[in-house]
Every structure is written in C-alpha cells, then in structure tokens.
Amino acid sequence: MQGQRAVLGLALVLCVLSRVAHAKDHPQWHCDPLVPEVCGYPFPNNFFRGDDGFLNMTTDTFPRDRDNQSVNPDVGGWNQLDGFSPLPMIVTFFKNVDPSMSKLPGLWNPMASLNADSPSILLNAKTLQRVPHWVELDHSADDIEPNGYERTMIVRPAERLNDSETYIVAFQGLVSSNGEPVIASDAFTALRDGSSSSDPTINARRGYFESNVFSPLLKAGVNRTTLTLAWDFTVSSTKTQTNRIVTMRDDAFERTANGIPFTITRVQDSPREGIAREIHGIMEVPWYLTELAPGMSVRVNTAQGDPNTPLYNGQGLVTFTVVIPDSLVQNGTKGAVMQYGHGLFGSQSEVEVGYLGDEANRYGYVLIATNWLGMCYEDEIPAASIIAENLNDFAAIPDRSHQGMLNALLLMRLATSDEFVNNKHVVFNGQSVIDPTRRYYYGNSQGGIFGTVYMGVTTDVTRGVIGVGGCPYSLLLPRSADFAALFDILKLRYPDSTTRISILAGMQLLWDRMEPAGYLHHISRDPLPNTPQHTIIGHYGLGDAQVTWLGMLVLGRSVGASMFESNVHEGNETLALFPKINDNATLTGVGQHLVQGWDFGAPQVPFVNIPASKKTDAHEKPRRSLRAQEATHLFLTEGVVRNTCAGPCKNVP
Numbered sequence: 001m002q003g004q005r006a007v008l009g010l011a012l013v014l015c016v017l018s019r020v021a022h023a024k025d026h027p028q029w030h031c032d033p034l035v036p037e038v039c040g041y042p043f044p045n046n047f048f049r050g051d052d053g054f055l056n057m058t059t060d061t062f063p064r065d066r067d068n069q070s071v072n073p074d075v076g077g078w079n080q081l082d083g084f085s086p087l088p089m090i091v092t093f094f095k096n097v098d099p100s101m102s103k104l105p106g107l108w109n110p111m112a113s114l115n116a117d118s119p120s121i122l123l124n125a126k127t128l129q130r131v132p133h134w135v136e137l138d139h140s141a142d143d144i145e146p147n148g149y150e151r152t153m154i155v156r157p158a159e160r161l162n163d164s165e166t167y168i169v170a171f172q173g174l175v176s177s178n179g180e181p182v183i184a185s186d187a188f189t190a191l192r193d194g195s196s197s198s199d200p201t202i203n204a205r206r207g208y209f210e211s212n213v214f215s216p217l218l219k220a221g222v223n224r225t226t227l228t229l230a231w232d233f234t235v236s237s238t239k240t241q242t243n244r245i246v247t248m249r250d251d252a253f254e255r256t257a258n259g260i261p262f263t264i265t266r267v268q269d270s271p272r273e274g275i276a277r278e279i280h281g282i283m284e285v286p287w288y289l290t291e292l293a294p295g296m297s298v299r300v301n302t303a304q305g306d307p308n309t310p311l312y313n314g315q316g317l318v319t320f321t322v323v324i325p326d327s328l329v330q331n332g333t334k335g336a337v338m339q340y341g342h343g344l345f346g347s348q349s350e351v352e353v354g355y356l357g358d359e360a361n362r363y364g365y366v367l368i369a370t371n372w373l374g375m376c377y378e379d380e381i382p383a384a385s386i387i388a389e390n391l392n393d394f395a396a397i398p399d400r401s402h403q404g405m406l407n408a409l410l411l412m413r414l415a416t417s418d419e420f421v422n423n424k425h426v427v428f429n430g431q432s433v434i435d436p437t438r439r440y441y442y443g444n445s446q447g448g449i450f451g452t453v454y455m456g457v458t459t460d461v462t463r464g465v466i467g468v469g470g471c472p473y474s475l476l477l478p479r480s481a482d483f484a485a486l487f488d489i490l491k492l493r494y495p496d497s498t499t500r501i502s503i504l505a506g507m508q509l510l511w512d513r514m515e516p517a518g519y520l521h522h523i524s525r526d527p528l529p530n531t532p533q534h535t536i537i538g539h540y541g542l543g544d545a546q547v548t549w550l551g552m553l554v555l556g557r558s559v560g561a562s563m564f565e566s567n568v569h570e571g572n573e574t575l576a577l578f579p580k581i582n583d584n585a586t587l588t589g590v591g592q593h594l595v596q597g598w599d600f601g602a603p604q605v606p607f608v609n610i611p612a613s614k615k616t617d618a619h620e621k622p623r624r625s626l627r628a629q630e631a632t633h634l635f636l637t638e639g640v641v642r643n644t645c646a647g648p649c650k651n652v653p
Contacts (some may be wrong), residue, residue, distance in 0.1 A: 033187035044084030063499035083236030090155035139608035160558035241518035287316035325361035336438035341447025374401025456519030470551015471516035524591030541618035543602020556595035587641035
C-alpha cells in the first residue's frame with residue numbers, strides 16, 4: 001500500500017465524537033451463547049446463516065459503537081450473502097488463554113496445525129481434511145491499552161478455503177495464563193455433554209451439532225470429551241463472490257465489440273529522461289454503478305431481487321495514461337503493453353514515477369494505467385467518512401471497485417485495439433510502437449492486491465507480476481501503517497478491542513467480491529467462465545510496514561505457488577507449506593506460480609497483528625531492485641520463472 005496522505009484530520013475525529021446516535025433497539029439479541037462474553041462470537045458461524053442458505057444476522061450481531069449505533073446487515077448487504085469468506089478472520093474469545101502454554105500453532109509454523117494433537121482444528125466437514133492455519137491473540141490495541149485488555153483469539157487459514165463447503169473450528173486442551181485448563185462455556189458444555197440447558201438456541205441445535213460438528217470431528221480422530229469449543233461455518237458460493245464482475249465484464253465486452261470511444265486530451269513529448277512521449281486520454285465505457293461520482297451511497301446497479309447480477313446504467317468517462325519509452329522510438333521497435341496498477345488511494349500518475357520509466361525504457365514496455373476506482377485518491381475521503389459515520393455504507397468501497405476493475409480490463413482492450421495501435425500519437429517514423437499481441441500486468445501494493453483479482457478475471461492477459469501484494473484485507477489492515485489513521489477513527493467509535501475485531505471480520509465478507517480472497521482459486525486451478533488460465537509471480541519484502549509479508553504467503557499457498565530453496569525467512573518461520581524448487585531450476589508451465597521474498601536488512605517484524613516500523617520499511621524496495629526487475633521481465637516476456645538472485649535475495653541490487 002502506498003503511504004497515505006493525512007486526510008483524516010480533526011474534523012472527522014470530531015464527527016465521531018459528536019455524532020448523535022440514531023440506532024433502533026432490536027427486539028431480540030442475536031448472539032450465540034457459545035461465547036457469552038462477546039455477542040457475535042464465534043464468527044464466522046452457521047448460527048448466523050438461515051435455512052435458506054443466506055446469512056440472517058441482525059443489528060445485534062454486529063457490535064454497537066460508543067453512540068449505541070449498530071450495523072444493519074440488511075441495509076449493508078451482508079444478509080444477501082449465501083455464506084462466509086473463503087479467507088475468513090475466524091474470531092472467538094477465551095478469557096486469559098495462553099497461546100504458548102496451550103501450544104497453539106503460531107504464524108511461524110502453521111504446519112503444526114495439521115498434527116493430530118493440535119489444540120486448534122480447522123476441518124473440512126466433507127473431506128475431513130485438516131486445513132493449515134495459525135492462531136494469534138489480538139494486539140492491535142497495544143498502543144492505547146498498554147496495561148492489557150481482553151484479547152480476541154484469531155484463527156487464520158494459511159490458504160484459501162473452498163467455495164460452498166462447510167468447515168469446523170474446534171479447540172481442545174487450552175491452558176490459561178495461570179496454568180489451569182480453560183473451561184468450556186455452559187452453552188457448549190450442554191451441547192458437548194448432553195446436559196440440560198434452558199437456552200432455546202442450544203436445545204434447538206443439539207441434533208445439528210451431533211450430525212454436523214461432533215460426528216465429523218470424531219471421524220477425524222477428535223474426541224468430543226476433549227473439546228473446549230467447536231462450531232461450523234459455510235463458505236459463500238462462487239456466484240456470490242464473482243458473478244458481479246464476470247457479468248459486468250462480459251456485458252461490457254459485448255457492448256464495446258466494435259470499439260471503445262476515446263479522446264486524446266494531452267500529449268507531452270520528452271517529459272523526463274528516458275521517456276519519448278506521455279499521452280493522456282479519456283475513454284467512454286459502460287457503467288454499472290448507481291452513480292458516476294465517488295461517495296458513500298454508490299452501489300453496483302443490480303437487478304431487483306438479484307444482488308449478484310449487475311445492470312448496465314449508461315456510459316461513463318474514464319481517464320487513462322500511456323507512457324512510451326525512448327528505446328522503442330530510437331530502435332524502431334514495437335513494445336509489449338504493460339498495464340500498471342497503482343497503490344492505495346493513489347492514481348494512474350504513479351505510472352510516471354522514475355523507476356517505472358527506467359524499467360520500461362530498459363525492456364521496451366509501453367505502460368498504460370487508469371485509476372482503481374474505489375481505492376484511488378477520489379475515494380479516500382468517502383472511505384474515511386464511512387468508517388467515521390456509517391458502516392451500513394461500507395459496501396460502497398468494494399462496489400465502486402468493481403467499476404474500477406472493469407475500467408482496467410477495458411483499458412487493455414482499448415490499448416491493443418487497431419484504433420489505438422494505429423493512432424497518430426503512438427506512431428513514430430511511420431510505425432506504431434505498440435505490439436498488441438504482447439500484454440502483461442504489473443502492479444505494486446494496492447496494485448498488487450487488485451492485480452491478483454485482475455489476473456483472475458482478465459481474458460486478455462495471461463501473465464502478471466504481483467508486487468508487495470497479499471490478502472485478505474482483514475489480515476493486512478491491522479498490520480499496515482497505512483491503515484493506522486483509519487484504525488484510529490475505528491478505535492474512537494469502538495473503544496472495546498473485541499468490537500473492532502468483530503467489525504473487521506464482518507467487513508471481510510463484503511470485500512471478498514473485489515479482493516484476492518474471492519479469486520485465488522480462479523487464477524489457474526478453476527478458471528471462471530470464458531476465462532483462460534493465468535500464471536503469476538509475487539515479490540515481497542521482509543520488514544514491509546504497509547503490506548505484511550504474511551499476505552503474500554497466504555496468496556502464494558492459495559494458488560499453489562512454489563518457492564526457491566534459498567528463499568529468505570522472517571525470523572524463525574518455516575515456510576514448510578510451500579513446494580521448494582532448486583535455485584538453478586526454472587518454471588515454464590501455465591499455472592506454475594512462484595512467490596519470492598527479498599531481504600534488505602530490516603529488523604524482524606513483530607509476530608503479532610501490529611505494523612512493522614516505518615523507519616525501516618521495505619515496501620518500496622523490491623520494485624526498485626534490478627534483480628526483481630530482471631525476474632519480472634524474464635517471466636512476462638518469456639514465461640520463464642528463474643531465480644535472478646542465484647541464491648537468497650538478500651542485500652542484492
């Protein structure tokens with residue numbers, strides 16, 4: 001993520017502190033008594049999913065803020081979902097639990113979660129396969145509560161879960177900080193032991209738990225008498241996660257089959273060293289949002305009663321930038337089109353940054369870029385306002401991002417069309433500098449995050465490089481220095497740490513439609529309809545304070561990526577879940593992905609969910625490494641994955 005500009009100012013803070021509450025009390029608390037300390041825990045949880053398969057959360061499921069305002073899951077769109085996140089932030093609470101004494105699997109070795117005696121279990125209820133994961137306590141409030149606080153327990157799947165499948169979360173043999181066993185809640189004890197309960201939500205679920213929780217666990221070798229807590233949840237369907245962007249893509253491509261109208265608005269020759277020409281333009285594209293401008297009320301324009309099917313809503317104007325390097329003009333050659341994705345709350349102007357121009361000039365790329373609507377500079381104030389004022393409007397962020405993703409897909413189509421390739425502004429000495437048959441993607445930070453989605457849905461690009469990206473957002477944000485200002489707003493609204501974590505866990509469900517979690521399995525393993533297989537490589541830096549390296553590891557494991565044997569380690573992490581290849585080996589096949597880490601000497605990052613130090617932030621460094629640029633070029637142009645560091649990428653240029 002790019003470093004944020006300071007836009008959250010005193011006015012937004014005062015807005016949070018002074019807002020008048022307008023929430024209405026719900027007639028019945030919708031809390032699972034399995035975790036009586038925190039309403040809404042454990043989560044995700046089929047307790048909050050109806051018999052019709054759709055979520056049925058209430059205003060009491062989500063925590064209330066300091067003004068007693070809650071989130072309405074009907075208004076906000078949560079109850080339109082048919083399941084939970086494929087990369088969920090699994091949360092629960094055990095008072096005074098000690099992860100070390102309990103021997104819970106840590107982030108440095110999620111492989112330990114697959115052991116038969118693991119205290120934490122994440123089990124596919126159908127296949128009975130254990131899912132690798134790690135467990136951590138929330139430390140995100142350490143800056144404001146140094147004397148300690150009630151910490152949420154967070155379970156992190158180390159790889160993406162399968163759509164529409166049900167998973168069981170279970171704990172056994174937990175130990176508290178005083179060395180005593182953690183005792184199960186009365187509600188769970190009643191389910192586990194068959195003892196009496198006066199709670200109707202417990203009695204109504206006895207048969208369900210016998211068949212769907214305890215029975216699969218027993219088949220997997222877990223004795224119910226050892227359990228401290230167990231529950232299940234179902235992942236949302238592929239349609240819920242992806243149908244919006246696929247429908248928009250296919251409809252827009254059909255509407256623009258005869259061309260995408262565009263206008264060149266500004267041309268600048270020799271704007272800086274190594275660049276022959278910079279072109280700015282506007283393209284007219286199909287629009288699928290309810291509004292053209294950014295704002296809290298923007299939504300995908302959907303069919304009545306069908307939230308997964310967008311409807312065309314006229315045309316919109318979108319700006320773009322094209323950068324042509326000197327080398328193509330001087331050598332009289334044609335260059336590949338490289339689509340670049342910018343960082344958090346940035347803009348397409350990032351494509352004008354010096355190192356990118358040098359890289360384009362060295363290797364002969366024509367750079368193209370447009371704004372990531374939903375996550376560009378126009379969206380910074382609306383996003384802050386949503387967090388400060390009304391989380392019922394949170395859907396505006398992922399919804400507007402759908403149009404941003406579509407615009408990126410359409411820009412590649414425009415840039416490689418006959419009309420643009422032969423436009424006078426890209427023709428030098430009677431020859432176009434664009435080779436429309438060679439099309440690549442490269443993005444950093446937010447451009448790496450959204451670029452992963454792009455590589456799941458593009459029909460025109462089959463190879464892409466994901467620079468310092470990762471997923472899911474609920475993992476990235478607490479560990480990001482860029483989120484600190486927005487997180488401070490959230491901390492003002494929700495003084496209790498468990499409520500803030502609950503909010504982040506809920507946000508993830510709406511993000512899945514437009515973040516890597518929803519698309520990782522579709523990059524190569526299970527391509528979306530009318531979509532080819534793709535191949536990606538990912539670069540990350542140890543000591544990154546903006547996008548944690550953990551996000552890239554989750555991304556890599558989810559797509560089945562390999563690692564070179566010499567890949568650098570953060571602290572004592574094992575990286576055991578990655579297939580290793582020899583440093584002298586190469587990968588050339590479609591779907592043979594790779595992730596690679598770079599060590600620039602930053603100190604070890606905290607192994608809890610807080611950001612690394614900005615003073616030694618490595619976020620900008622991998623993209624500027626000549627070895628990384630060489631690896632990028634070799635992969636994009638030849639389809640060859642090679643270790644250009646010839647060993648660990650540690651303190652290399």
